[in-house]
Amino acid sequence: MVKICCIGAGYVGGPTMAVIALKCPEIEVAVVDISVSRITAWNSDALPIYEPGLDEVVKKCRGKNLFFSTDVEKHVSEADIVFVSVNTPTKTQGLGAGKAADLTYWESAARMIADVSKSNKIVVEKSTVPVKTAEAIEKILTHNSKGIDFQILSNPEFLAEGTAIQDLFNPDRVLIGGRETPEGQKAIAALRDVYAHWVPVDRIICSNLWSAELSKLAANAFLAQRISSVNAMSALCEATGADVSQVAHAVGKDTRIGPKFLNASVGFGGSCFQKDILNLVYICECNGLPEVANYWKQVIKINDYQKTRFVNWIVSSMFNTVSGKKIAILGFAFKKDTGDTRETPAIDVCKGLLGDKALLSIYDPQVNEEQIQRDLAMKKFDWDHPVHLQPMSPTSIKQVNVVWDAYAATKDAHGVCILTEWDEFKTLDYQRIYDNMRKPAFIFDGRNVVDEAKLRAIGFIVYSIGKPLDQWLKDMPAVA
Ligand SMILES: NC(=O)c1ccc[n+]([C@@H]2O[C@H](COP(=O)([O-])OP(=O)(O)OC[C@H]3O[C@@H](n4cnc5c(N)ncnc54)[C@H](O)[C@@H]3O)[C@@H](O)[C@H]2O)c1
Numbered sequence: 001m002v003k004i005c006c007i008g009a010g011y012v013g014g015p016t017m018a019v020i021a022l023k024c025p026e027i028e029v030a031v032v033d034i035s036v037s038r039i040t041a042w043n044s045d046a047l048p049i050y051e052p053g054l055d056e057v058v059k060k061c062r063g064k065n066l067f068f069s070t071d072v073e074k075h076v077s078e079a080d081i082v083f084v085s086v087n088t089p090t091k092t093q094g095l096g097a098g099k100a101a102d103l104t105y106w107e108s109a110a111r112m113i114a115d116v117s118k119s120n121k122i123v124v125e126k127s128t129v130p131v132k133t134a135e136a137i138e139k140i141l142t143h144n145s146k147g148i149d150f151q152i153l154s155n156p157e158f159l160a161e162g163t164a165i166q167d168l169f170n171p172d173r174v175l176i177g178g179r180e181t182p183e184g185q186k187a188i189a190a191l192r193d194v195y196a197h198w199v200p201v202d203r204i205i206c207s208n209l210w211s212a213e214l215s216k217l218a219a220n221a222f223l224a225q226r227i228s229s230v231n232a233m234s235a236l237c238e239a240t241g242a243d244v245s246q247v248a249h250a251v252g253k254d255t256r257i258g259p260k261f262l263n264a265s266v267g268f269g270g271s272c273f274q275k276d277i278l279n280l281v282y283i284c285e286c287n288g289l290p291e292v293a294n295y296w297k298q299v300i301k302i303n304d305y306q307k308t309r310f311v312n313w314i315v316s317s318m319f320n321t322v323s324g325k326k327i328a329i330l331g332f333a334f335k336k337d338t339g340d341t342r343e344t345p346a347i348d349v350c351k352g353l354l355g356d357k358a359l360l361s362i363y364d365p366q367v368n369e370e371q372i373q374r375d376l377a378m379k380k381f382d383w384d385h386p387v388h389l390q391p392m393s394p395t396s397i398k399q400v401n402v403v404w405d406a407y408a409a410t411k412d413a414h415g416v417c418i419l420t421e422w423d424e425f426k427t428l429d430y431q432r433i434y435d436n437m438r439k440p441a442f443i444f445d446g447r448n449v450v451d452e453a454k455l456r457a458i459g460f461i462v463y464s465i466g467k468p469l470d471q472w473l474k475d476m477p478a479v480a
Pocket residue numbers: 007008009010011012013032033034035038072085086087088105106108109126127128129157158159160161271272384385386387
């Protein structure tokens with residue numbers, strides 16, 4: 001029986017391995033982690049992450065050919081294929097701080113693999129890593145190998161949160177990079193055989209190691225660039241009276257451009273886009289390509305600009321002050337159908353409003369108070385470490401109140417900000433919300449989910465990203 005072990009039971013390791021176990025009943029899959037609380041949760045009825053369809057997959061396989069364990073060394077030593085899906089945060093100190101990927105967790109996993117291995121292994125990079133990481137890992141493994149053969153493969157993950165199970169069941173492609181030697185090709189074939197249990201072979205792309213590593217960073221950079229492009233247009237739409245949804249629709253009808261990833265928003269969030277682009281920027285700089293680095297940096301600058309612009313509209317339209325005013329925040333997760341808050345634009349928007357002394361009442365159907373308080377107290381990039389190693393802030397922010405209901409959040413509020421596109425926000429009773437708010441009542445829709453005409457008819461002053469502005473907003477321009 002082939003044995004697979006995955007180091008890292010996170011958003012990638014957990015769902016990916018659960019699907020491999022489901023689709024390959026003859027393979028034994030162990031997912032291991034240094035975080036005891038994460039493994040306990042994976043072995044319980046309350047899984048550590050919220051992802052539609054995940055519960056069913058885990059329930060079908062757990063205890064049969066899918067195991068979650070903290071006994072990292074045992075499972076690694078027994079495995080034929082070891083996936084490594086640990087954190088690769090942005091460095092906060094030292095060389096490359098604020099840009100380069102911190103490979104501390106990766107390196108410690110590689111050293112442990114070398115220490116405990118007694119048989120040949122295929123080691124698979126599942127984490128997103130800088131180009132040429134495989135070479136570094138190879139060096140660590142071979143210098144400590146005691147005669148064991150390690151083949152390194154790059155198999156980046158392209159799943160998106162909220163649709164992870166769907167994406168894993170039916171991926172656009174699976175990418176496997178390896179050495180162009182007979183041993184490397186044999187390792188590629190072994191991993192291809194695993195995916196071929198359910199992925200059509202023409203969707204399994206094989207390449208060299210560096211192409212696979214770089215393709216992951218490139219794909220995320222291209223996706224994020226589309227969002228920054230449409231968000232840049234949204235500012236111009238507001239200035240000219242064009243409607244960004246109409247512009248995006250017209251542009252996306254060009255089959256060369258396509259309709260996806262053209263939704264203007266308060267900004268992209270999530271654990272990957274910003275981190276991976278910063279990583280790409282650093283690699284460009286290290287390779288003497290400052291112009292290329294600056295090109296990609298601009299994608300992040302526009303994203304930051306979009307969040308700042310949103311906060312400025314809120315403050316300027318409310319007579320240039322939100323001090324002591326209750327503002328309801330609907331949605332805190334970085335997108336719908338996930339409880340993940342990593343790099344969510346809600347953090348920057350909330351911090352901006354708190355900087356102007358607002359009182360925030362926050363509601364998200366999947367994010368609890370503890371998480372929100374942690375996020376608002378945490379320093380940039382500190383989130384991307386194993387939970388038990390994250391710096392904790394002892395105090396919670398008093399201006400922030402977290403509630404479990406959109407109506408409670410909006411009661412007596414001066415303004416409402418929609419920051420995540422949860423479906424339930426489309427069908428709220430906005431008349432009831434309006435009746436219970438202070439007047440004039442404002443809605444700032446950072447996800448373009450509400451029907452502006454209907455809300456205006458109720459009496460709201462409405463700001464929607466990239467849409468023609470209300471006269472009220474035109475009269476109160478934001479000047480930073
Ligand atoms: N989240 C996504 O949607 C996504 C998609 C594609 C790729 N990625 C990449 O995959 C990697 C993992 O991302 P994630 O979102 O799953 O992160 P995560 O923080 O959810 O999970 C990482 C896990 O690794 C564990 N870990 C760290 N060091 C360890 C070690 N030495 N031994 C055992 N366990 C260890 C941590 O405790 C944590 O549970 C990152 O490189 C990320 O960029 C993420």
